Amino acid sequence: MGERLPLWVRTRCGARPRALAALTVVLALTIGLAAHHFWSGRPRTVQAPPVESASRQRPAPLPAHPAPPTAASVTGGSLLVDVAGEVRRPGVHRLPSGARVADALEAAGGAHPGTDLQGLNRARPVVDGEQIVVGESPAAPGPGAVPGPGTGGAAHPGAPVSLNSATADQLDALPGIGPVMARRIIDYRTERGGFTSVDELREVNGIGERRFADLRPLVGP
Numbered sequence: 001m002g003e004r005l006p007l008w009v010r011t012r013c014g015a016r017p018r019a020l021a022a023l024t025v026v027l028a029l030t031i032g033l034a035a036h037h038f039w040s041g042r043p044r045t046v047q048a049p050p051v052e053s054a055s056r057q058r059p060a061p062l063p064a065h066p067a068p069p070t071a072a073s074v075t076g077g078s079l080l081v082d083v084a085g086e087v088r089r090p091g092v093h094r095l096p097s098g099a100r101v102a103d104a105l106e107a108a109g110g111a112h113p114g115t116d117l118q119g120l121n122r123a124r125p126v127v128d129g130e131q132i133v134v135g136e137s138p139a140a141p142g143p144g145a146v147p148g149p150g151t152g153g154a155a156h157p158g159a160p161v162s163l164n165s166a167t168a169d170q171l172d173a174l175p176g177i178g179p180v181m182a183r184r185i186i187d188y189r190t191e192r193g194g195f196t197s198v199d200e201l202r203e204v205n206g207i208g209e210r211r212f213a214d215l216r217p218l219v220g221p
Helices: 007-013 017-040 103-107 168-172 177-192 196-202 209-218
Strands: 078-085 091-096 131-135
Touching: 078 103, 091 103, 103 131, 168 177, 177 196, 196 209
Parallel strands: 078 131
Antiparallel strands: 078 091
């Protein structure tokens, strides 16, 4: 190997075997480092991540069901109330949604002077289609009338009793309705905002089918 080196290398190194071997090792390391640097610095191909299939995508949320229309929305945000009894303009009156019994009285021209409004809750919200009777009390029992159970000795009136405006005494006068049941009916209409139909009387605690059948022709909303 020494004979193959250039003349200046042999002259500089003195052609000593150890010097030649060291020079050979340095050259080999240099070539190896250069090859490694070239190999690690070469351009590489980068692959894009796979696209998630449409079947694995989360489905869009379904739209919420719209709320069912109320009676006020069907009538354009207004209520129809029948005001009867001792008022100046009895009849059917149109009131805005959220109106009270006092608003119905005002729409009917107010009560006649001297009318007893003691048993009328003027702060109660009215419901669409109900009847408000002003100043009428239960009729006196006729001769030979037999009081029903729980009526406290009073017979039921001849005219239908409004479940939305009747007092506790008027409800107590109905057959099979005592003071406790009359209070339950009043509490029910206060919590629900009034009766929309006579059939809702079945939902009052203690009103069975037999008692409801007796009360059906005697009451109204």
